[in-house]
Every structure is written in C-alpha cells, then in structure tokens.
Amino acid sequence: MAKLNFFGYLADIVGSRAKEMSLEKPVALREILPSPFPEKNIIVLINQKAGSLDSLIRDEDSVVLMPVLSGG
Amino acid sequence: MKGYAEKLLRANLSNSKVSKEEISESMKRDFLGGRGFAVKILWDEVKRVDPLSEKNKIIFSTGPLSGQLLPSSGKMVIASKSPLTGGYGDGNIGTMASVHLKKAGYDVVVVEGKSEKPCYLLIEDENVKIVDASDLWGKNTFEAQDILEKRHGRNSGILLIGPAGENLTRISTVMSQKGRAGGRPGMGAVMGSKKLKALVVKGTGNISNFDDNKLKELGKKGYEEIKGKESYDFWMRQGTMQAFDWCNENACLPTHNFKEGVFEFSKEMDGYMLEKLHMGRKGCPMCSMQCGHIIKDSSGQGAELDYENVGMLGPNIGLGNLPQVALLNRLADEWGLDTISLGSCIGFLMEASEKGLIKEKVRWGDIETAQKLVTEIGKGEGLGKLVSQGVKAASEILGKGSQKWAMQVKGLEISAYNCHACPGMALSFGTSPIGASHKDAWIISWEIANDRFSYDKSKVEKLIEFQRLRGGFFESATVCRLPWVEVSFGLDRYPEYLEAITGSRMSWQDLFEMGDRIYALIRAYWKREVPQFGRKWDYPPDRWFEEPHSGGKMKGVRVDREKYEQMLTWYYELRGWDQNGIPLKETLDRFGLKDVSKEIIEQVG
Helix, strand or coil: CEEEEECCHHHHHHCCCEEEECCCCCEEHHHHCCCCCCCCCEEEEECCEECCCCCEECCCCEEEEEECCCCC | CCCCCCEEEEEECCCCEEEEEECCHHHHHHHCCHHHHHHHHHHHHCCCCCCCCCCCEEEEECCCCCCCCCCCCCEEEEEEECCCCCCEEEEEEECHHHHHHHHHCCCEEEEECCCCCCEEEEEECCEEEEEECCCCCCCCHHHHHHHHHHHHCCCCEEEECCHHHHCCCCCECEEECCCEEECCCCHHHHHHHCCEEEEEEECCCCCCCCCHHHHHHHHHHHHHHHHCCCCHHHHHHHHHHHHHHHHHHCCCCCECCCCECCCCCHHHCCHHHHHHHEEEEECCCCCCCCCEEEEECCCCCEEEECHHHHHHHCHHHCCCCHHHHHHHHHHHHHHCECHHHHHHHHHHHHHHHHCCCCCCCCCCCCHHHHHHHHHHHHHCCCCHHHHCCCHHHHHHHHCCCHHHHCCEECCEECCCCCCCCCHHHHHHHHHCECECCCCCCCCHHHHHHCCCCCCCHHHHHHHHHHHHHHHHHHHHHCCCCHHHHHCCCCCCHHHHHHHHHHCCCCCHHHHHHHHHHHHHHHHHHHHHHCCCCCHHHHCCCHHHHHCCCCCCCCCCCCCCHHHHHHHHHHHHHHHCECCCCCECHHHHHHCCCHHHHHHHHHHHC
C-alpha cells in the first residue's frame, strides 16, 4: 500500500490528512491526487526524499505533501 | 521622496529636551526606513557605549509602507545597541503606534539619555511631552496598557515594557496591545535602563503619498487577493501553528533544549488541537490574516498562542499541554519577556538539572517550576537569575561544557527550529545580523523541497536572496512578510506599493542592493562595537555539530562542521566580506559607505 500524508491546506483540498492506496503499477503522483492540485509552493517528499508531482509512486512508497511555510 | 513624514523626533530624557530634525533624501534613498534608518542612526550616534548606560539610544522606526492602507502594514522596528548581544539589535512589532506615528508627523523617534524617575513619552501630533510614570512602574504590560488606554484613548498607539524590562532582564522585550511583541535582543531592558515605561502615540494628520488613489486601489486589490487564496481559510484556522506538525514531521521541532527534532506529545498541541480549543483571534493593525490565536489557558484566562512560543515553551521544555503552554506565554507577555529566549532559558536550566550541574530540581515538563521560573527570570532572582541575562551568559557562569548546549548565536537564543538536519537553516541562524533569529531568512522549506542534506553553493545563494527580501526589504519597508509565503501573496505588489507611495520606481534589484548596504553596515557596526567580533560569531552551537539526533526519522543526523565552514566561506565571498566576516573596503565603498570603510579599515588594519 502506498501511504500519502497531507499537511496544511493541502489536507483540506484532499479532504483527509492521510490516505492509503493499493497501486498495481507505478503511477505519476499527480494522477492519484484530486485535480486541480496546487503546483506551486508545495513540498513533495517520497520516502523522505524531494520529489515532484510527476514522480512515479510505487505501492510501497510513503509520500508527504506539504505547503511551503515561512516560519512563525 | 513622498510617503514619509520627513521628520525624526528626538527626546532626551536626561535634560527633557525634545527636538525635531529633517530626514534627508539620501537617508530615504539609501536606507528606505525601519531597520535601514535604525542602523544608520546607531552607526552615526551610538559608538562603543554600555548598552544599558544613558549614552545608548533606542530607535522606533517606520518605513514608507508602515501603517498604510495595505495588507499587514501595521509594523515598525525597535532597535538599539543590544544589552543581550553587545552588537546591533532590533525587532519588528505590530502596533497601532506604527499607524499613529506617521500621522503625528514623524517617521522615527530616537530616545536618548536617562530619566531620573519613571516616565513615558506622549506624542500627540506636534505636542510631545515627557510624562511622569511613577504610577505605572512595576505594573505588568496588560495592566499598564489598560491604564494608558483609559487615559489616552483605546485606539492610541502604545509601546511599553513590563517589570522584566524595568529590572534590566536582558531577554526582555517591548510589548503592544497585550500580545504583540518585538525587540528580542533586550530592547525592553534598554527602555528600562532609561526609566522609559512607554511611548504613547496619537496622530491625526494624513500621510502625504505620491498617488493616494492608486494606493487605495492597490490596497483594496491586495486585501481581495489575499482573501481569495486557496490557503487562506486554513491559515485563518491555524495561522503559524500549522508549522507545529509540519516541523514535527520534518524533525525540526525544538525538543528538550534542541536535543531532538520530534516530540512524543505533538498531537496534543498541534494546530488541530488549537482549532479545538480556539476562542478568538488577535493581530496587528491593517492585517487581514491575523496570526494570534486565543485559547483558555490552564488558569482559565484567555491567552494568545503562535508557533514560536508554543515550540519554545512546549516541546523545548518537555511540556505537552497546550493550555499550560498558553499560561506560560501569557505570563511572559505580562512580564515583558521574550517567549523564545524564555523557552530556551528554561530548557537550559532543565538540562543543567538533568545533568546534575545545578542543585535545584527542574524536571522536563514541570509546569509549576516553569511558572515559578518566569517570575524569577523577570525579577532576576533565585535560580532565574542565572539565565536572566540569556543562555550565553548563563553558560559562561556555569561552565562544565554547558556552552555546547547553550542554544544561541551571538548571544541571542535560537528560535523554534532545530537544525541538526537543516544545514542551510543552521547557516541562516549563524549569519542572522541580530543573532539567532529566523526573521531574516527561513530556508527550511526550500532546502527540504530540494535537498535538505546538501551543502551546495546554491543553498547559500538562496539564503542570501531570502535575507535580502526578509531582512533587507520587509524589515525596512516595514511590512509583515507572512502574506508573501504563507498565502503566496505576490512579491511584485511591493514595488507597485512603493511607487504609489514614494513616486519612485524601485526594482527588486534596487531593493536587494539596499538590503546588502544595510547588512554591510550592520556587520561594520558589530565589528566596531565588539572588537573581537569575527567568523566564530557565525557558528551555531556545538550541539548541532557534535550530538546527532538519538531518535526519529533523522536519527544519527547532525550538521557537518567542515561543510558548514565551506558554506560560510561561500557566504562571505558572495557578500563581499573577508573570511572573518568583515565587509571589504570595496564592498563598503560600492554602497557609498566610505566613512564606514575608513573607520573599519583603521580598526581591522
């Protein structure tokens, strides 16, 4: 199962802070996100490494999507 | 140049003289306002003095954007030679004083000398009085705010200190409107040393802008743009507190005096918990995205929270209960203590106790002891006396290796971001011109979005870009930086605002150059005031280099010292400073600071 965690307003867009999904084959991240999804000022981490909405997600991957912040 | 009141107000508390001076065109052109004005005045007028002597001066400075009908513009800068660090110190604060000062006819107030008895400065347009404040001395900032509002009107601009500033506690700050704070590097103590309890400002005039109609149109559009942003609703619910679970996820939450980056009780005090406990919201004038969230504290009173104070008075001292954190925060605001430094000081004592370096028992997460310490630190008594001058001074007294985990740079306590796994942010804290503040450059998002473990030159270049924007432009304009990143408000708006206000078109390149001039002058100021100042002043504490995280996703990670040195070397090269961090003659000359370069070259040799 691929695990997706959403932070900040991105969780509002998705309607959930966490999702799990079974992927039979690798798929671009944007294809498993609601459309439209913010393209700018977001951080994509795949297994703790920087990625993008075009990164391929595999069934065992852990994905984190969070907004860019500027510090309190 | 339009958009300025064109006047500097000077009040000397030693001889009760008040005077008004013109602000020159070159001052406006080269230094813009806010921080830029402040460092220029300090360079010219405050030379090698004891920060708590009557020879020091405190500067309250606005910029062309301050207090205008523009998004989040109700800001001003308070600056002085810092009693906490010994170098340049400043902070911005959201306050009605920002709105009133220019309406009263002044861009800047310089307070010098020392009053024999407690006083406050009352500015009502051209009428300026030094008023007896004996009845206010000893009152906390909430009580004194109430009295001054009753006396001078609820809408007055009031800047004031609490008992901590009166007691010359060097981590004391300046407060306004029962919750707004500014001037982390001991600006409260500077006011206290002058027996200056408050500034009260009431202005009834109008600011003379270049094109008021255009400005009105731009301001309206700006507010509409912010409200229409996709992230706006979430921001209004959580504000800066959305950073709490964000930082915990990224292992940069300050935990147990910055030993760790994740906190076991994070879910009990994150932004979602704040939403559940939420009672109301407070913020600065002119702001449509107010960031202060009020909850009921553990004593039943309303208290305001934001990320910095929750990070430092929560996980950093092992406290996992939001209403208890709110109680500590309210007490700190009443005393006029900086909440970031306070959290660091309490965390320092807890670690010292755990290591058996002090005889007193100060356990992690012990709210009763933490509450007692707020009072002791504010008074400079008991155990609190050890840390009331900051953790750097405390570690020098305590010794026994505590300097390695006294979490400060240049004497200013690090704000709420642990950098074991964020080397770019470690450099940001290292090179911040007032000591370890996050306000000049917050690069964590950028480095995590790209490669958090890299030490590349591109990271250093990005850091300088952030410093130019945040520490240069926003601190001098003066306007809040939060709309820009937090709701993606367009940076292009700001040169448009400046043009409508001043009549002068300034590109970002022009503004960046101005920021670089201000940074170079601040560095020169440090060197003049602290002769031994140099490269080692730009190092973060040894803890980040030598003690890897013991758990969490970033277990085993620490900052690589050699690679940090390489980044620092690049940083100096890019800034045109020597490898001791002192601006080169050609750099100062290029910025039109020939007198400064002459003095610094004579000193450095």
